[in-house]
Amino acid sequence: MDVPWTSIFIRFVLLLFVLEFTSTFKQTGTCYFPERWEGSWFQSGVRQSILIEGPRLSSKGRCVGSEGDKFLLLDDKKACYRCVVIHEKHLNVLQYKETYCHSRELLPSLCGLITGDALLYSMFRENAVPIPCPFKGPFTFTYNRGHGECRYPVSSIDTCIEDSKLLLSYQACPDVHGSESAIEELQCLALWKEGSSRYLVGKIYHSHVTSNEDRYRCFVYEKASPSSETADPVEYRVAQSGDATCNGLFSAIEGSRTMTLKRAPPLNRCRFPYWIAGSNRWHSLDYSSTYSFHHKNSTLRITNSTGIDMKIVCVQMKQSSRDESAVVLVTHFTMGCQNGYVCMAFYRRDANVMEMQMGTQTNRREDACNSNFFDKNSIPFVTLVMPSIDAQRCPFAGKFDITNLVQNKRETAAGKAEEIGSGSFYLRKPGRSAPFRRVKRLDEDLDCDGFGEFVVGCSNYYTMEFTTDCSAPDLVTSYSCHGQWEENGTSFLITSPEDHATYGSRKFCFIYKRVVAGVMFSTSAENCNRLVHPGVTGELVFNISSKGKCFDTDASARAHPINAWLIAFILFSSLLSAAAATR
Template identity: 80%
Template sequence: MEDFLIVFNFNLILDVRTCYFPERWEGTWFQSGVRQSILIEGPRLSSKGRCVGSEGDKFLILDEKKTCYRCVVIHEKHINVLQYKETYCHSREVLPTLCGLITGDALLYSMFRENAVPIPCPFRGPFTFTYNRGHGECRYPVSSIDTCIEESKLLLSYQACPDVHGSESAIEELQCLALWKEGSSRYLVGKIYHSHVTSNEDRYRCFVYEKASAASEALDGVDYRVAQSGDATCNGLFSATEGSRTMTLKKALPLNKCRFPYWIANSNHWHTLDYSSTYSFHHKNSTLRITNSTGIDMKVICVQLKQATRDESAVVLITHFTMGCQNGYICIAFYRRDVHVMEMQMGAQTNRREDACNPGFFDKSTLPFVTLVTTTGETQHCPFMGKFEVNNLIQNKQETSLNKYSQREEPKYFDSNFYFRKERRSIYFEELEYTRRRVKRVDEDFDCDSNGVSTLNIGCVSYDTMEFTMDCTAPNLITSYSCHGRWEENGTNFLITSPVGNSAFGVRKFCFMYKEVISGVMFSTSAESCNRLIKPGITGELIFNISSTGKCFDTDASIRTQPINAWLISSIVFSSIVWVIQTSR
């Protein structure tokens, strides 16, 4: 560390009663051996007193309790690290030479900012490493460093060597807080998290590291050498080969990468029907990032193609995942259902790549499907075409996914899948706002047909639209859906829809599941995914059956227009006869 040889005359500032520390230093700080947090605020250094004079990095501090002065020389190593040396507290008489009392070998103190904003770590894994705690090098089994989702964190996995005393298996998470260079040495301050950490004394650690020379890297593959302090200070760290623990890092073998199916790359961003999770594909279609509504991220790298159909419409992949600082392997299956619709099945996590797609971790027959759609608003032809009668409209009384988003007790708003409630004899319609909300309500006094009869028009207004109409004494409510994609599986059809007029980004979509029977078509709906456990017409969030009542054109209206058409034809014929007679004259 630098020498603190100071000669400073305070005679010129004796009449100055207050000085201020730099604003960027303000906040609370941790110092090893000090039980309470140190507060720097304005002129006050809580553990020392009040600043009454300063020049550069030298500060004259008045201890108002003891009525004595001390010289404190503070060096900012990083916005999150301050180091200082100080004198004992002296009377006013020694002020002219007070800072000269600090010698080069005076004790150096380190203060680390509490609640500091983390910084990217200076090296990124994965690495393998050996370590030494003073009892010999622990070489086998080899330890490892893995990257985390956040660039400010590393995961260190220590292995115990049976022939090395003091080596032990442990997993530590390192969060990087500060970096600086001093001479030829580079310093890192971080916080360590593991099961035995109970206080900041155990949590803060200082490191010295150096990049290995090109010759050393070529000879034995060493990338970095690192030394770690034994306590929450930077004392005793002078080189990357001396410390309470020393480590030698080598770059781990990179993962073999494959690519996700080509059709996924046609749209880089996919999301679940309710927008609770987003799936983004990056880095030449080899990396997937999954983000859910709580902000938790998972990074997934394609490692190996396990199975695939000839057109790649269905593939099974071994992938490597990182979530926070946790990592391992997952088997994932992708299925192309339509141009803008796909589904996936994700297996259980494992540390062994070869186990990922084994039946114990990945079983297609039992794993749920996650339905994903693109952000595009493109529509397609709806199934069937014509007018239908809706029968046996039932809302599943079990808690639906709607309740997760709408917690209001009264009135009970309904999702854009409208629900009919006979006991309340009222209708509420809601296009559930994941990012936007639009609500239409009919007063509870308006009575609806007790049988809940409604009609469904498919493709009558537009080829890509379905319209529901409830028969109520109040003005009819029409709920319209756009069709986005569909497919068939084992006799059950799946249709992705969205409320008409809500094509903006962020509006959720729905899965309609239906099966054709002799009497008509049985429907069920789901607001989260196309759940295979739902039986159309029997279970689901909304259950109803439809039967055809005719084609889209209104036959009654065509009959009513016949007299008008006859009158028009007669008028034309009569006018033509009159014109012929007149011209013949």
């Protein structure tokens, strides 16, 4: 039977193409993989990481020719060739099919040996940059691992602070074999669409995960049609692979584990006190933490200088004074992938100053403000100020002698709270106060033969000054007064160094108590610490006694001055070093 000329012509053209393809290999001798593929990759069943670098694909060989997604690799050790067809599904996912390693004689037809049903391998980028997950909680869900649907108790999905993570809380159903209680954290790494199916690759973290074989998983998901189920609408259907591949995963209703996601009922929301909204942003005294209020004053976001975030939603008002200057709230928090309920109290201390107390976490909303989780008498206060805070009149005016000036060093912050959980510095339980270590009195070996002067409200109504006419008579260390309040006979005064009393400058808390002989002072750099006893403990301790009003100039009433540079150095260094030690 004669072969049609058209068939002969087609075969001839194909032969020319193959010859040209192979001759290109001979001429170039090398080719390079796309630069964006470079790095280390994980593949299930392969012990070591697969490295793509320049022309090399780890142990598979060196690229000697390419066309489109086809790459011809030379295995230098075995002196043989293989064809690898690589498809980029996502920047973090490569899938490929390959031939066995063959001799040079099969080069013209090597890539033709890859059939449609050849085994598909998946490679997942190690140390990949995460991506936002395709669905955001909260959800409730049921799941099936092949032994029946686990419907009750219902499982849940919560969105983490990072939108690239989800927290899956599986519940065990007593009537379903293979169901178990577990908490898994899913980090989303790649998304792509293939036909009508949408794929997700992620890493799963839980207590039993020990290797990447257990960590990487592939998912197929679909968004349910809103009109199909209206009584209790399903939002997503999800199927999960049973290993670190995407093999055998073709639809959202077939997989090693299938899940049906429904939108969880929203949290009931309350609002934070109206006066907090006067500034949607507050700061700790040392500016290490920022408290931002959002979404109609119902959401709070706390950001630490280390980058740790905490999101808090107001859920229920538990107690409130008539003017809302003091409130106790039940709130829902999310920090990383940790979430639950916590009781919080807010106190308006002055127009630009407030304090906050936060209890310990609980999974039950009704327990949050119980005494086991929230005890006002033992929880430390966090002092917060607005970013732009006006100076106010200082509490008393006049000139005062300084006595018993003492700098206290401490190994840890007094009353610093113990941290609950790894990396959690917001959710705290009260700790025992660390003892202060008393150092020598600073007036024992001064060059000057006396104490300095403390002047309040004389230059203007808003400043406190340490002055001297010793070796540096013109040196004045001044503090601006910003806000004050009194509590059980002890007063608290928020100040800032006058040279730095600008937007965003750190503040200090002066804690004082009036006595017959004068006023006993202590300072605190991080918060207005209730464990500090004025004139006894604190970062800087000193007492003052009146020597006259601002307009008195009688030199005989003037006490022996202290060396001003030493006062300035002690005051600044003690407060700043104490603040650094507590971070």
